[in-house]
Amino acid sequence: SVVGAALGSAALFMAFGTHAPSYVKTAFRKVRHDARDMVPLPFDIERARQEIADLEPAIRENIERLARAEVDVEHLDREIAKIRTNIETEKTAMVTLRDSLKTGEYRLAGHSRVAYTEEEVKNDLARRFDAYNHSKTTLAATEATYKAKQNEIVAFRKQLTTMMSQKKALTIKLDEIEARLR
Secondary structure (H helix, E strand, O other): OHHHHHHHHHHHHHHHHHHHHHHHHHHHHHHHHHHHHHOOHHHHHHHHHHHHHHHHHHHHHHHHHHHHHHHHHHHHHHHHHHHHHHHHHHHHHHHHHHHHHHHOOOOOOOOOOOOOOHHHHHHHHHHHHHHHHHHHHHHHHHHHHHHHHHHHHHHHHHHHHHHHHHHHHHHHHHHHHHHHHO
16 A cells, blocks of 8 residues: 555656645545535535534533632632631731730730730630631632632633634524525
């Protein structure tokens, strides 16, 4: 087969010279065009309708995935705001506890009758510092997830736009075929 292909190529080159690839390409296009013209128009119409119908489930699924991702982003946005509020609350409480250690006044705001020991205040400060660090780590992870979901939304929208363009092109093609049939 390799020798046959080489001999065929050599014969084409000898017959047509450097224009041989152009002749071969034109011949293939002509054969393909003639084969396409042999397909009956009703069959072509049915094929175009089937292609459009095949796109519908994918478009619906993409719309659902887009909607779910948008809801997830809204949820993550609220969660990030809540975590930031918690971080600020912990920060304020830690500053207050640190100040109370400096002044030696171991009373919590609004609890003037309850006194705490220095050790209790230090333990509370350590616990709050751990919670603060955990909240910062959680915030970073949640923000990374938020960014990933936003990128996912962009990809879903782009994919949906592409699918809708394909559907529109197929619909136009179907209209052209039906016009030729008429």
